Amino acid sequence: MPAPRTGESLLRTAHQLIVEHDDIASTLELPRLASRVDVIREICRHLAPYQAGERPIGGATVIAKDLTIDSLAIMDMVMELEDSFDVSIPMNLVAEIHTVDQLADTILDLRAKR
Amino acid sequence: MDPLPSRNSNLPQRRADFATVPEILDYAAQGQTGISFYSARGELLSALAWREVRERAHVTARKLIGAGFAMGERLLVTADTWPGFFDTFFGAQYAGLIPVPVSIPVGIGGKDSYLDQLRRQLASSGAVAAVGIDDLAGFLADAAKDLPAVRLHGGKGILDALPEKAVDLRPLGPGDLCYIQFSSGSTRHPHGVQITQRALMANLAGMTGPAGLDVIPGDRAASWLPLYHDMGLIGFLMAPLICQLSIDYLTPRDFARRPMQWLNIISRNRGTISYSPSFGYDLSTRRGAAQVPADLDLSCWRRAGIGGDMIRPEVLSRFADAFEPSGFDRKAFIPSYGMAEVCLAITFSPKGAGVRTDIVDRIALGSDQAAVPAADPQDAQRARSFVLCGRVLPGHLLEVRGPDGELLADRGVGRIFVKGPSVMPGYFGEPEASREVLSDDGWLDTGDLGYWLAGEIVVTGRAKDLIIINGRNVWPQDIEWAIEARRVVKSGDVAAFSIDTGAGERVVVAVLARVSGEEARVALAREVAGAVREAIAVDCDVALVPPPTGLPMTSSGKLSRARTKANYLAGLYAVPGSPSKPVAA
Numbered sequence: 001m002p003a004p005r006t007g008e009s010l011l012r013t014a015h016q017l018i019v020e021h022d023d024i025a026s027t028l029e030l031p032r033l034a035s036r037v038d039v040i041r042e043i044c045r046h047l048a049p050y051q052a053g054e055r056p057i058g059g060a061t062v063i064a065k066d067l068t069i070d071s072l073a074i075m076d077m078v079m080e081l082e083d084s085f086d087v088s089i090p091m092n093l094v095a096e097i098h099t100v101d102q103l104a105d106t107i108l109d110l111r112a113k114r
Numbered sequence: 115m116d117p118l119p120s121r122n123s124n125l126p127q128r129r130a131d132f133a134t135v136p137e138i139l140d141y142a143a144q145g146q147t148g149i150s151f152y153s154a155r156g157e158l159l160s161a162l163a164w165r166e167v168r169e170r171a172h173v174t175a176r177k178l179i180g181a182g183f184a185m186g187e188r189l190l191v192t193a194d195t196w197p198g199f200f201d202t203f204f205g206a207q208y209a210g211l212i213p214v215p216v217s218i219p220v221g222i223g224g225k226d227s228y229l230d231q232l233r234r235q236l237a238s239s240g241a242v243a244a245v246g247i248d249d250l251a252g253f254l255a256d257a258a259k260d261l262p263a264v265r266l267h268g269g270k271g272i273l274d275a276l277p278e279k280a281v282d283l284r285p286l287g288p289g290d291l292c293y294i295q296f297s298s299g300s301t302r303h304p305h306g307v308q309i310t311q312r313a314l315m316a317n318l319a320g321m322t323g324p325a326g327l328d329v330i331p332g333d334r335a336a337s338w339l340p341l342y343h344d345m346g347l348i349g350f351l352m353a354p355l356i357c358q359l360s361i362d363y364l365t366p367r368d369f370a371r372r373p374m375q376w377l378n379i380i381s382r383n384r385g386t387i388s389y390s391p392s393f394g395y396d397l398s399t400r401r402g403a404a405q406v407p408a409d410l411d412l413s414c415w416r417r418a419g420i421g422g423d424m425i426r427p428e429v430l431s432r433f434a435d436a437f438e439p440s441g442f443d444r445k446a447f448i449p450s451y452g453m454a455e456v457c458l459a460i461t462f463s464p465k466g467a468g469v470r471t472d473i474v475d476r477i478a479l480g481s482d483q484a485a486v487p488a489a490d491p492q493d494a495q496r497a498r499s500f501v502l503c504g505r506v507l508p509g510h511l512l513e514v515r516g517p518d519g520e521l522l523a524d525r526g527v528g529r530i531f532v533k534g535p536s537v538m539p540g541y542f543g544e545p546e547a548s549r550e551v552l553s554d555d556g557w558l559d560t561g562d563l564g565y566w567l568a569g570e571i572v573v574t575g576r577a578k579d580l581i582i583i584n585g586r587n588v589w590p591q592d593i594e595w596a597i598e599a600r601r602v603v604k605s606g607d608v609a610a611f612s613i614d615t616g617a618g619e620r621v622v623v624a625v626l627a628r629v630s631g632e633e634a635r636v637a638l639a640r641e642v643a644g645a646v647r648e649a650i651a652v653d654c655d656v657a658l659v660p661p662p663t664g665l666p667m668t669s670s671g672k673l674s675r676a677r678t679k680a681n682y683l684a685g686l687y688a689v690p691g692s693p694s695k696p697v698a699a
Binding site: 053062071072074079092095096097098 | 218219221222223224225228249250252253367370371636640641644645647648651652653
């Protein structure tokens with residue numbers, strides 16, 4: 001469930017609507033309780049096509065730097081992960097993510113706070 | 115919650131005959147129209163009639179005045195598409211303050227470059243306050259840390275928490291600035307365009323009048339464009355507002371996520387006016403065309419504008435092919451041309467004519483600066499098509515000048531200059547940078563190249579080094595600096611430019627390869643591309659230049675990006691990991 005963007009009460013009310021109408025969350029195959037390993041595995045699955053050279057993709061992989069992924073594909077991946085794990089990563093947190101580990105931990109933190 | 119109406123029941127439409135933004139909002143507030151915010155899933159999140167926008171702005175204004183901010187002081191605001199932006203922007207208009215809308219962070223890992231940009235924008239505008247959505251409060255605090263001039267910063271709550279005092283409003287007047295538009299200049303040396311109330315009114319009158327979009331009662335606007343961009347803020351806030359229209363908003367991020375929502379909103383609310391750079395039409399076609407909802411009905415869309423980057427006729431044609439079955443009328447396309455230095459728009463293609471192209475010989479264009487009709491328009495190697503962007507707005511003048519300042523006739527390619535009431539007085543606090551583009555007699559050097567064709571302008575490219583990726587201005591200096599700052603290569607060892615791929619611009623970075631062995635060369639290229647992606651959030655190709663060859667310099671010893679590009683297109687530089695030489699676009 002995406003976090004309210006502002007202190008706007010209107011947004012907050014409307015925001016609750018989203019959950020009722022959310023067709024994507026209801027078709028989720030992922031377990032409601034995702035472990036860190038699950039999240040990392042899911043991220044690596046998205047990133048696999050962009051592996052550069054022989055170096056395997058892991059927690060320490062710097063997403064924008066170590067791979068051949070382009071910026072649009074990165075944003076697509078973040079959006080898909082948000083949908084899969086039912087979180088919305090605020091833009092300030094997105095801006096601080098560099099590695100696979102950091103992305104996974106951000107998603108887990110947001111899930112824990114729900 | 116219902117969408118706001120497209121018509122006011124008892125308020126006659128006044129089309130752009132106002133003197134200031136506060137006057138525009140005062141009038142629109144007497145009707146029932148207003149702004150609606152939609153989610154990525156197409157739900158109406160909130161709606162504010164112009165009356166409410168005005169009431170909220172008055173509250174914000176009284177808080178700002180009560181807090182002791184003086185007339186003319188600058189207020190930075192992150193221009194995400196959220197109600198708080200409207201409170202702050204219009205609040206400033208009624209408080210006599212000058213808003214400075216700025217962008218939000220893009221991409222992952224972009225924190226450092228975003229903070230850097232914020233610091234420079236705060237310093238360059240001399241802002242005394244900085245507000246944003248709550249998520250960005252920490253970034254605003256970081257950026258303002260060493261700037262004592264910034265007396266107040268934080269999320270929107272910081273404004274809401276100020277006491278509302280019983281003070282008189284101090285609305286900005288016709289002789290005042292309206293706001294500062296940061297879309298010009300590199301992030302290292304940002305130039306804030308001074309948008310004056312007077313120039314804005316002149317530009318809006320042209321834009322909404324018979325030579326522009328010719329807005330009529332019942333028109334309705336839809337937009338996903340960022341409000342920190344002139345096309346978003348002037349084109350899709352001010353222009354509909356000055357005609358008392360309703361506007362439906364989707365955030366740029368949500369548009370990128372679900373582009374079909376843009377079209378769904380137009381279809382559902384019977385939108386009539388919407389704009390996008392070519393890439394937005396492209397994204398909608400690529401992601402949406404495979405699953406067009408059966409009930410999508412775009413027959414209401416009478417003004418489908420294109421602006422903000424080079425107009426791609428093939429992209430638009432694919433969009434029209436995909437959505438004609440849903441009622442889209444390809445004659446609704448309106449190619450247009452402009453820049454923040456003239457507020458927004460300077461030419462519009464005639465209404466109802468759709469996209470018209472001129473096919474010219476690529477070689478004559480490059481070598482003779484002439485747009486000669488192509489002998490064989492089907493020959494993709496030789497023929498290149500450009501879009502006719504229409505006539506200059508009434509009351510304005512346009513010239514195409516050759517290298518010695520001589521006026522060029524039809525089909526002579528030169529630099530485009532513009533003069534008239536929409537032209538800015540200069541960049542804020544930057545007399546030198548202003549003099550570089552504005553002459554004493556009021557002519558603005560647009561930095562764009564183009565030619566005349568029977569009274570219409572055709573834009574072919576840029577004389578300046580600016581790169582435009584998906585409608586976003588990117589200065590090559592920022593790319594070069596990002597690479598140098600990460601110590602990937604030495605300072606001066608890198609040149610960035612863009613090439614036209616036909617479908618868009620592609621960034622190319624040429625670096626001196628002070629490494630040997632294919633593996634090290636591939637690694638260097640990857641590191642350069644990674645640094646650019648992380649700092650600027652754009653993708654690039656990397657070309658390796660042998661150190662003995664070096665990067666070309668101008669006679670004054672400055673890096674020549676134009677010659678670097680010419681060398682690259684001529685195949686002089688190696689592209690690591692690829693067996694063949696680069697192909698000229």
